[in-house]
Every structure is written in structure tokens, then in C-alpha cells.
Amino acid sequence: MKILVTGGSGFIGSHLVKFLIKKNHEILNIDKLSKQSVNESLSILKNDKKYSFKKIDLQNFEKLNNIISQFKPEAVFNLAAESHVDRSISDPKAFVKSNINSTINLLESIRLYLDDNKKINNRFKLIHISTDEIYGSLKLNKNKFSEKSRLDPSSPYSASKASTDLLVKAWYKTFNIPTLITNCSNNFGPWQYPEKLIPVIIKKILKKEKIPIYGNGKNVRDWIFVLDHVEGLYLVFKKGKIGESYNIGTNNECSNIDILKMICSKVNKIKKNKYNYLELLEFVEDRKAHDVRYAINNKKISSDLGFKSKYNFKKSLDYTISWYLNNTKWLKNKIQ
Numbered sequence: 001m002k003i004l005v006t007g008g009s010g011f012i013g014s015h016l017v018k019f020l021i022k023k024n025h026e027i028l029n030i031d032k033l034s035k036q037s038v039n040e041s042l043s044i045l046k047n048d049k050k051y052s053f054k055k056i057d058l059q060n061f062e063k064l065n066n067i068i069s070q071f072k073p074e075a076v077f078n079l080a081a082e083s084h085v086d087r088s089i090s091d092p093k094a095f096v097k098s099n100i101n102s103t104i105n106l107l108e109s110i111r112l113y114l115d116d117n118k119k120i121n122n123r124f125k126l127i128h129i130s131t132d133e134i135y136g137s138l139k140l141n142k143n144k145f146s147e148k149s150r151l152d153p154s155s156p157y158s159a160s161k162a163s164t165d166l167l168v169k170a171w172y173k174t175f176n177i178p179t180l181i182t183n184c185s186n187n188f189g190p191w192q193y194p195e196k197l198i199p200v201i202i203k204k205i206l207k208k209e210k211i212p213i214y215g216n217g218k219n220v221r222d223w224i225f226v227l228d229h230v231e232g233l234y235l236v237f238k239k240g241k242i243g244e245s246y247n248i249g250t251n252n253e254c255s256n257i258d259i260l261k262m263i264c265s266k267v268n269k270i271k272k273n274k275y276n277y278l279e280l281l282e283f284v285e286d287r288k289a290h291d292v293r294y295a296i297n298n299k300k301i302s303s304d305l306g307f308k309s310k311y312n313f314k315k316s317l318d319y320t321i322s323w324y325l326n327n328t329k330w331l332k333n334k335i336q
Helices: 011-022 039-045 061-071 085-090 092-116 156-175 197-207 226-239 256-271 299-305 313-326 328-333
Strands: 002-006 026-031 051-055 075-078 125-131 179-184 186-188 211-214 220-225 245-248 253-255 281-284
Touching: 002 011, 002 061, 011 026, 011 039, 011 075, 011 226, 026 061, 039 051, 061 092, 075 092, 075 226, 085 092, 085 156, 092 125, 092 156, 125 156, 125 226, 156 179, 179 226, 186 226, 186 313, 197 211, 197 256, 197 313, 197 328, 211 256, 220 226, 220 256, 220 313, 226 245, 226 299, 245 299, 253 256, 256 313, 313 328
Parallel strands: 002 026, 002 075, 026 051, 075 125, 125 179, 179 245, 186 220, 211 281
Antiparallel strands: 220 253
């Protein structure tokens, strides 16, 4: 099957591309290659005839439209997005413009493509990858987010992603675009750009720099290993009901301060020295719109599609830490 992946040079996208190649699909990856891209993670595919790449910004409608018409995909996974809360706070207009315009352009390109290729309509699917942050902040004693939770985004980033989800729903209802939406919890794993919490902590440890923790460090996130997320995406693609949304999570709630302690303890064991990396911890002023807790109820994807986590959280975290320690040159060369 011919599958188009947008944002395939990003952290999650690159893992998805490699997964789909292993499933013997023909993949076209389109990505604008921003500073946060990790296209080097796909170097192992450079001689794979099932993989091709085009550098395209989804805000360029003409180029996007042409490449879709030429490639003729039978499915599209949309992972192209600006995805960091801090950057959305410092430059909200550019951030929101990029995410919303890119989504509209993709939807319109697909609409035109399907109008010209009626025979593919009965098997075509657009899988739009989103975030649990669209639901906003969850109190510590409240039930987890479900697909029926109201949208209540806190940051420009989460507001832009909530907007794209609504656009996808509108194009499904108005133009009959066959869509599926996924909303996932916090991802971690190899090749994550070091602006996100776990690689930031490891990079700071390696340089023995202060590790900033917002507020009191007790903000809770529901963590998922990136390969579990990819498995969930493929399951939604294969078995999901058109027009539906699916939350993808693996029930691994953990506070930021506890993540820090686990990482420092693991590095202490690996390096076997007397230095205590926990001494690098530095509490800093809390971030604007810092949501207290995210937690995903994955009952729908589990009961309806049979999703089960394949990767133990602690073992996956240990593996991730070891991967970064074994790839220190790459990590240090990445500029935050």
C-alpha cells in the first residue's frame, strides 16, 4: 500500500515511517525539515526502494497538492505540526498559523485528490495525529480524559491542535473525507529532540548543568513509549472506525520530579561514580498555562480495537536513557 506520512522526519514520525516500511508499505515522507527534525534517524532507509522523501512545507499548497496527485496515496498519516508548548508561548502567531494552515492545506489537497480519484475513496484513510493536551488540565483526583471529554486547551500549542482536530472533523462531515483522529499522551524514546523533558534532563546531566524543573515538579504526565504509540496508530489505521477519535495511552502516570529522579538514579548506576546528579536539580518559576495533569483513558482503543501495551514503562525508560548515553555526540550537537 502507498502511504504518505507528513512530518515523517520528526521524532514520532520517523519511528512510524520505519515501522510502516517493516510492514512492507511504500512510504513517501514529506517534511519541511525544521530545526527540531531528526531526519538522520531515517538514514538506514536511504537505499530502501520502498522509501522516498520530499522536502515540502505543508503551508505551500501548490507543492503539496502536486505531490499528492503524483504519489496517489491510499492513506495519509498526518504528523506534521509544531509541537512544543514553550515555543508556542514565545511565538504564538507563527505557531498557530503553521499548524492550522498546514492542516487546512492538507485537507483541501486530499479533497481535490479524492474528487479526481473516485475509485480510491472506498479504501482511503486520513489518520490525523493529535495530543491529549487538547483536553486541558486535569485535577489530580479526577477521572482520566476520554474521547468524550470537552476541549479545554490551555496553551497556544494545545489550542492550535484542538483547532486542527475540529477542522478534520468538519472536513469529514462536510466533504466525506475518510478520517480518524488519535490523541496521545506524552511520548518518549530514542531520537527525541532535546527540548522535551527526558532528553533535556539527560543532556543537562551530561554537561553537569542545572536541570530546571517548573514550579514544584509535581505536574503529572501520562507517559507512553514511542513504539507503543506507533503500534496504536497502525491499529487505528487497520481497524479504526471512520469518523471516530481514539485516545492512545498506556497508564503510566508520573510526576516530572519523579521522572527526574528515575533518570538521575539510572545514570548514577551506569556511570558508577560518586557524583549525585540529583544535585543539579533547580526549581524555576512555573511555566505559563502549565497544566497540572494529563491522563488518558484508553478503554475505547483497548476494547474496540484490541490495543495492548507491548513495552514495560520502566524498561523502556531505562532503554531510552541508555540510548542517549550511547549517542552523546548526536545529543550534544542538537541545539535547543
